[in-house]
Amino acid sequence: xxxxxxxxxxxxxxxxxxxxxxxxxxxxxxxxxxxxxxxxxxxxxxxxxxxxxxxxxxxxxxxxxxxxxxxxxxxxxxxxxxxxxxxxxxxxxxxxxxxxxxxxxxxxxxxxxxxxxxxxxxxxxxxxxxxxxxxxxxxxxxxxxxxxxxxxxxxxxxxxxxxxxxxxxxxxxxxxxxxxxxxxxxxxxxxxxxxxxxxxxxxxxxxxxxxxxxxxxxxxxxxxxxxxxxxxxxxxxxxxxx
Numbered sequence: 001x002x003x004x005x006x007x008x009x010x011x012x013x014x015x016x017x018x019x020x021x022x023x024x025x026x027x028x029x030x031x032x033x034x035x036x037x038x039x040x041x042x043x044x045x046x047x048x049x050x051x052x053x054x055x056x057x058x059x060x061x062x063x064x065x066x067x068x069x070x071x072x073x074x075x076x077x078x079x080x081x082x083x084x085x086x087x088x089x090x091x092x093x094x095x096x097x098x099x100x101x102x103x104x105x106x107x108x109x110x111x112x113x114x115x116x117x118x119x120x121x122x123x124x125x126x127x128x129x130x131x132x133x134x135x136x137x138x139x140x141x142x143x144x145x146x147x148x149x150x151x152x153x154x155x156x157x158x159x160x161x162x163x164x165x166x167x168x169x170x171x172x173x174x175x176x177x178x179x180x181x182x183x184x185x186x187x188x189x190x191x192x193x194x195x196x197x198x199x200x201x202x203x204x205x206x207x208x209x210x211x212x213x214x215x216x217x218x219x220x221x222x223x224x225x226x227x228x229x230x231x232x233x234x235x236x237x238x239x240x241x242x
Contacts, residue, residue: 146214
């Protein structure tokens with residue numbers, strides 16, 4: 001499995017390291033291309049990172065007017081639903097930073113037909129990136145089943161390679177979802193996985209060891225860097241082998 005593991009002593013150190021990573025990539029991208037494009041992950045671990053980015057001393061180190069937020073996946077539920085990734089990121093991050101509304105590119109959840117919603121977000125990405133979708137930074141989480149974004153074991157979305165966004169209908173989940181597909185994720189300039197907690201230790205070790213059993217193992221950047229930001233509990237099996 002490609003990628004560089006970075007093991008942090010605790011969650012506080014992990015969040016601080018991730019916030020610094022966000023700032024460094026933002027500053028480099030804005031200096032080089034005039035904007036910073038980042039795909040955000042849902043979940044409890046990234047939420048604390050977003051709260052940190054929305055606070056000092058991190059907040060003022062970023063030119064938020066040049067930041068564009070995209071979503072790696074979204075449950076197909078209204079934005080005001082308690083399980084919405086959009087709502088979580090709004091409350092944790094962009095309600096508290098001076099980012100223009102037009103720089104917030106949430107996945108659409110108002111279509112009756114989910115395939116139309118996926119097509120609409122695909123078209124938004126294609127238009128924004130002028131046909132060459134390449135995110136500067138992509139944050140991903142990993143579930144205990146090895147899923148990432150909304151690429152779940154056995155779901156047909158895993159096999160969508162001809163468009164940027166797919167509909168996911170994982171049998172293990174109560175609602176369908178929209179997700180970025182492997183080709184878009186793997187075109188990112190940098191990908192950072194967040195993995196925390198003892199319940200992830202066994203699967204994480206298997207994922208990093210290599211193979212094709214888990215969806216997370218399909219994240220292999222074509223021309224970019226891959227990092228794993230891991231707390232001590234999630235790294236337990238890796239440390240045993242070290």
